[in-house]
Amino acid sequence: MFQIGDHVVYPMHGAGIIKAIEEKEIAGERKQYFVIKMSINNMDVMIPAxxxxxxxxRPVTDLTALKQIIHIFQHGxxxxxxxxxxxxxxxxxxxxTGxxxxxxxxxxxxMRIKKEKALNPSEKKMLDDAREFLNSELGLIEGITENHIKSFS
Structure with a gap:
């Protein structure tokens, strides 16, 4: 289970930090909720425990796994x-999948397709969203360097 301060990725929302675990009563039912401060849009998301x-x-990727991902990104x-x-x-x-x-x-x-021809509006938006999602996680990886981040440009 996750703890306050953990860096996590929420599929389709990006990366964030668990800032609290709160008990709330909603619709007459008391439940425990994880409160996650999302990097994208600086919003809070509450998820029932x-x-x-x-x-x-899932937890944010570590630096070792990131190096393999960079290789796949560049050579896949x-x-x-x-x-x-x-x-x-x-x-x-x-x-x-997240x-x-x-x-x-x-x-x-x-990006490879974009170098050869213009993307249609749907794929352009998907590229923007995917970059934002990727960058939200990259920003929370322990020990990441500027060169690691530039690898995805």
């Missing part, structure tokens, strides 16, 4: 031959 495992919240293969609608669905599914590697692959693949 009994639902935390079903939300796929892209699936660029798919029609854009199939590619969009595949990328949306990757983003829903895994940093999946998000990095979305950024990598869309």
């Amino acid at each position: 009994d639902k935390i495992s079903s939300t796929n919240i 293969e892209s699936e660029q031959l798919l029609p854009w609608k199939e590619r969009y669905k595949m990328n949306a599914d990757k983003m829903k 895994h940093i590697q999946e998000g990095a692959e979305v950024v990598r693949d869309l």
